[in-house]
Amino acid sequence: MAQALAEIGDAWSLLILRETFYGRQRFSDIVEHTGAQKTVVSARLKQLVNAGILVRETYSEFPTRHNYVPTQKGAELGAVVMALTAWGTKWLDNDHQDDIAFTHHECGHDVALAAYCPNCDTTVQADQVRGGPRRTTTGR
């Protein structure tokens, strides 16, 4: 997890990534919607492209226009965004202006994150989930 956090960088990266999920994939859109400085967006975008989380696609040469599109690796950070959004919605008295909705493509309904136990083949309530160090053969 520490490495995941290092790879993502910081909050700006996640905010930028969310914009690309929305379909806000152009530089100016991202700057406008995240409220970050252009220099910051520029730096994060580079970092995210470098990490293989986004790809830069040039869709117009004259004038120069790029889209920053999530890769598979980037798209799978959607779970992190979902978890964060769900938590914020539940625990923070925020306005939901900028919230992202994740919907089931087939039926159009909102999906939620849930813990799933492959053994019992059921979703598991949070209070039935225990966290602990993963035991490896290499030990401590």
Next chain:
Amino acid sequence: MAQALAEIGDAWSLLILRETFYGRQRFSDIVEHTGAQKTVVSARLKQLVNAGILVRETYSEFPTRHNYVPTQKGAELGAVVMALTAWGTKWLDNDHQDDIAFTHHECGHDVALAAYCPNCDTTVQADQVRGGPRRTTTGR
């Protein structure tokens, strides 16, 4: 989500929180296992307690000993930790020394995060999930 990120603070907070999930709830344990400076841990702990994510429990007066225990609000950040860990495991070639395992209390098996559609009453594959702005601003 922006507010959630603000409330959490930064990567250190999440790393500290994970330790408390483990059961590493004492100051020195946290310092040792996160590798953060004592000043940093002290600051983050204060911030997390203040945000209602952790509570400080004194379990010994002489000598002074405290446990930092996740509240319900804090425990529910487990989903964020799970999402981050799962992503790191899949996409980063890391060593899993410090990984946290989340298990189904009833059967002891590992649980995974999944998107769940209440409408269809099924878990939904990632590629069947679409993200979009919640407020109907017509998308573009």
Next chain:
DNA sequence: CAGTATCCTCGAGGATACTG
């Protein structure tokens, strides 16, 4: 629009030393 180049400030966090 889509950035890069500079300058400058300010605060986070490392190191170290101290207290209860």
Next chain:
DNA sequence: CAGTATCCTCGAGGATACTG
């Protein structure tokens, strides 16, 4: 052990101006 107090450095990011 469980922190707090200081000092100091260094780099992130705001402001502003520039290029293609």
